[in-house]
Amino acid sequence: ALSSGDFTLDVAGDIVFDAGGSDITLSDDGTEFGRFKQVSNGMRIQTTASDADLTIMGNDNGTEFTALTLDKY
Numbered sequence: 001a002l003s004s005g006d007f008t009l010d011v012a013g014d015i016v017f018d019a020g021g022s023d024i025t026l027s028d029d030g031t032e033f034g035r036f037k038q039v040s041n042g043m044r045i046q047t048t049a050s051d052a053d054l055t056i057m058g059n060d061n062g063t064e065f066t067a068l069t070l071d072k073y
Contacts, residue, residue, distance in 0.1 A: 009015065017024055025048075026034040033052065037044040047054050056068040 022038040024036040025032050031049075033047065033049045035044075035046045035048050037046060045054070054070040055066055058065050058067040
């Protein structure tokens with residue numbers, strides 16, 4: 001556990017996440033905002049915050065751009 005600063009994971013091979021409960025959750029200061037989940041024979045990528053969009057970003061020659069935004073409403 002880190003009390004301050006960043007945590008960097010740098011490996012020469014692969015990084016494997018193996019969650020027996022089928023969820024990998026993403027949180028900020030204890031508040032969950034996203035989740036990767038194994039469902040049936042597929043995968044779910046989910047925003048879990050209320051009214052949150054799922055945005056895929058890109059970088060075009062140094063300029064950040066929105067490639068795709070998914071919003072139910």
